[in-house]
Amino acid sequence: MSIRMKLNYSGMLEEMIGEHGVQLEELNALMGQLDRARNELMERHGKGDLEWMGLPNTEEYVEQAEEVWNGCREGVENLVVLGIGGSALGNTALQTALRPPFWNMLPDGKRTGARLFVMDNVDPERLETLLGIVDAEKTVFNVITKSGSTAETAAQFLCVLGKVKEKLGEDWKKRFIFTTDPAKGAMRKLVQDCGLMSLPVPAGVGGRFSVLSPVGLLSTVATGADARALLKGAREMYMHFRSSTAERNVPLLLSGLLYLADTTRGQKIHVMMPYSDRLRDMADWFRQIWAESLGKAVDRNGKKLNSGPTPVKALGTTDQHSQVQLYIEGPFDKVVIMVEVEEESSGLAMGSQLIDSTAFTYLEGRRLAELFKAELIGTKVALTNAGRPNMTLTLPRVDEEAAGEFMFAWELATAVAGELYCIDAFDQPGVEGGKVAAYALMGREGFEDARERIAQLEKKLEGFVAP
């Protein structure tokens, strides 16, 4: 038993890329701190804290998800997730990674699970159009909100509920599954009052660390992917994290290298660039966990910091024709984390002698996957030659185990980075102000003062407008 993911961090080091690289001595000097960070996290988890660390070992949630899904799946074609942020990004990332491209458009015979639509916003046109193309009788809506009070999710729910009640009357109760706190909140109360289907978001599992809980497991099961293999991969990563020396420990190295790049080299932009369309939404999931966990105003002692790297989503080869010019020639403020998949996803090949031209002789008869790989190496070489920090995460293929390894590695790396920055990686105090303002603007009771203050500010903000 061991992980299949590999991290090649040669391109991060001064000896490969020169002055903008990390010195091996600096990295070695950090090993003790990385070790202590790991021990601290393991200890807290051992005492019952950081429950998300135990999710890879909690197969009972898979059973619960299967039970709920099997209880309602008959005749169901669509699962619609109503949620936002941590209640949406993981579902999207897993679906894109684990199901074939164009999943929702495949002809019925080629799709062995439900279609999945994740409503990650409150754009009214998008939700209304969706309700026009999915048949309520063939659709299950999964409302995901840990607190039960997220405004956007509640709003999506109230819009959908009205339409579904119109069509199905009391049968609406068979069309909703609530994934929410096991005991508290408005959604749990509704579940209890109306006897609705539900799954728990365990205490101590925050939104962005929840993908391996029922939050991410129901859609995994519903789309026909192997949720147990997903947990198995995460479990391998957990054991690797627990027992490997710091020098060989992938989550520790990820956090240590990126922390050094940010704090000692001013490389505050961390680009994740998978060379795989299936992994494109994993970069979006990473974007949340890295930004929201590490972007903090103060450290644990209340000292002002205003720190946190900015994660950026990119895609190879696409962004070679959009962002790589900047990555190669712009400021030395970035690390590029390339994600490589070893196994070719398709044998699709370029035809030979199809056209009367020698311009493309070098491509003829070759597999498209060969070009894809050559582009990855080409970019890695170009970044390295330009002295640009880069590293490569390699997965053997994109499957459930690999997804579990990958996601759990980043959850662990994020928690370790929280220790290095000496911040609380699990809160998000900075979003309160915007929430209060939105409540006030919606006329929610108790927010009258805020409303008045906003009106004044809005007026002041009208000062400079063009044309």
Added chain:
Amino acid sequence: MSIRMKLNYSGMLEEMIGEHGVQLEELNALMGQLDRARNELMERHGKGDLEWMGLPNTEEYVEQAEEVWNGCREGVENLVVLGIGGSALGNTALQTALRPPFWNMLPDGKRTGARLFVMDNVDPERLETLLGIVDAEKTVFNVITKSGSTAETAAQFLCVLGKVKEKLGEDWKKRFIFTTDPAKGAMRKLVQDCGLMSLPVPAGVGGRFSVLSPVGLLSTVATGADARALLKGAREMYMHFRSSTAERNVPLLLSGLLYLADTTRGQKIHVMMPYSDRLRDMADWFRQIWAESLGKAVDRNGKKLNSGPTPVKALGTTDQHSQVQLYIEGPFDKVVIMVEVEEESSGLAMGSQLIDSTAFTYLEGRRLAELFKAELIGTKVALTNAGRPNMTLTLPRVDEEAAGEFMFAWELATAVAGELYCIDAFDQPGVEGGKVAAYALMGREGFEDARERIAQLEKKLEGFVAP
């Protein structure tokens, strides 16, 4: 005649957000330089240079696109764009903006134009899957490459051509439209040799400035959007740019404010955050034009710079639950450009008295669009209160004219920014290294030396791998 887009830049100024804001005096001091930059660009364009500036006035390209499309559209359900970078991003952005959500999945009666698939990558599984779901006889493939030699586009073409020839034999010729240089390159030669359908990419129109040329017009026409209105919006913006004083000139203010933020305040990350699902891919299009144009190693005199802001794509409200924590509490290294749409895209409302709970009373009976707007204002207020630079671009609605105004405003702002940074905004020398490496790895003739060098580097890069 005047533009409908508004720019509110109050949140950029010191008097609103404090020390991280730009001083009005600094902005005023830049006005002369902005004026000169505009005059310089207008003069170059007047002499026949910068042909992209004339595209809003070139309706003949719309006519050509219509003629080509009308010549082959009968029985056609799908348009597949084969291209990458500037040959793909504009098509995607326009389709998302101008057609309803879930366009490709709408039932036939509700779709009054072709479905559009943009292959912006060489992921073999995605292309192979697509070829399995579109019927070759009902599909037209639009190969877009100005030079005619882009490796990724040629590779996509050779893969598709093989499959289409297998199915249709010589009739393959009716299934391809080439958008390429009017006279030069391998694709133009193929068009001439085989008598194929084609459109020109005019000289002096680089990929990222090509969306208003046949590059973006064919898919606009094919999906049933109004290409003339798109050009009309761009034309309004051109005239506004030409004749408005710098103080009221939207493209000049965009470039001036972002230039000052970058170079005098260290705000090197420029986030575009539309509150509209229809505009999400516009942010991706912006990402290319801003990064590839301004990320440069040297200035026009060869002086070393390594400058250029990093554009980031975000989406409201979605990213309030992912990135806004970082934007509010993290480093003061960002400007957030919010994009607001005035008209509500749908009247979808939240039901009342659907559930027995007072938790959501503040939402009941309200339109979802009201919440969407409240979230935008809430975030703007929170950013401003936290002293974070922000500005808001407001469009009356998302339609062709607005898209034309928006895109041309950013093309002009990019060109002006090139003048301010004193760099060439129209080249991309930094991507050559990666291209050469990819050619070498594919065994292209003449790249043998490079191949040897890469092999050596690859070996050195194997030094540090975990676990």
